Amino acid sequence: AQKITQTQPGMFVQEKEAVTLDCTYDTSDPSYGLFWYKQPSSGEMIFLIYQGSYDQQNATEGRYSLNFQKARKSANLVISASQLGDSAMYFCAMRDLLLGQGAQKLVFGQGTRLTINP
Amino acid sequence: DTGVSQDPRHKITKRGQNVTFRCDPISEHNRLYWYRQTLGQGPEFLTYFQNEAQLEKSRLLSDRFSAERPKGSFSTLEIQRTEQGDSAMYLCASSLRGTEDYGYTFGSGTRLTVV
Numbered sequence: 001a002q003k004i005t006q007t008q009p010g011m012f013v014q015e016k017e018a019v020t021l022d023c024t025y026d027t028s029d030p031s032y033g034l035f036w037y038k039q040p041s042s043g044e045m046i047f048l049i050y051q052g053s054y055d056q057q058n059a060t061e062g063r064y065s066l067n068f069q070k071a072r073k074s075a076n077l078v079i080s081a082s083q084l085g086d087s088a089m090y091f092c093a094m095r096d097l098l099l100g101q102g103a104q105k106l107v108f109g110q111g112t113r114l115t116i117n118p
Numbered sequence: 119d120t121g122v123s124q125d126p127r128h129k130i131t132k133r134g135q136n137v138t139f140r141c142d143p144i145s146e147h148n149r150l151y152w153y154r155q156t157l158g159q160g161p162e163f164l165t166y167f168q169n170e171a172q173l174e175k176s177r178l179l180s181d182r183f184s185a186e187r188p189k190g191s192f193s194t195l196e197i198q199r200t201e202q203g204d205s206a207m208y209l210c211a212s213s214l215r216g217t218e219d220y221g222y223t224f225g226s227g228t229r230l231t232v233v
Binding site for chain 1: 127149151158161162163166168174207209218223225226229
């Protein structure tokens with residue numbers, strides 16, 4: 001079974017600084033996908049970035065990049081030039097096949113609460 | 119299309135009462151998922167629909183829980199005889215087959231409080 005571990009319950013960062021949110025994963029599947037989601041206080045889960053296990057390069061989306069280290073089974077999210085609006089919960093997730101259905105569910109970590117200080 | 123809609127946003131109910139939540143996915147999405155998120159935890163998978171067929175249910179989904187997706191459009195999640203342990207955020211997500219690498223689209227959730 002897939003497992004995601006996020007070891008930082010909370011992070012506090014000054015505005016405009018870069019921040020790295022840690023994520024390690026465990027899987028026996030040779031092919032897998034990793035996601036990061038942002039959950040503001042409104043509750044909605046907002047998709048940020050995706051990294052496939054066979055992708056040669058680290059994924060980037062604007063100010064978000066994923067530091068993918070396959071041998072270490074880590075997929076850390078890097079946010080550059082943090083903004084006050086980045087304050088939220090951040091979840092790392094991995095897809096897990098629903099056997100026989102051709103579909104996938106997401107397995108989430110416990111999340112990291114990021115607070116950006118002005 | 120404004121994304122995945124969930125109704126109500128908040129629900130407070132007395133223990134033992136039945137509650138029903140609704141999810142309206144993105145119209146062209148044929149896959150729909152329900153997740154439950156308790157305080158301080160990440161979401162946990164409950165059930166999956168492809169079109170109108172419920173194809174997967176988690177062991178978290180006890181007999182008191184039932185979900186439907188008539189005509190493959192909106193979905194409802196009903197909890198019968200609610201217990202305090204049912205207090206959580208219930209999140210709905212939808213996706214279009216083959217595009218999940220671009221992210222599943224989640225709704226804002228229904229926060230249930232059982233008193």
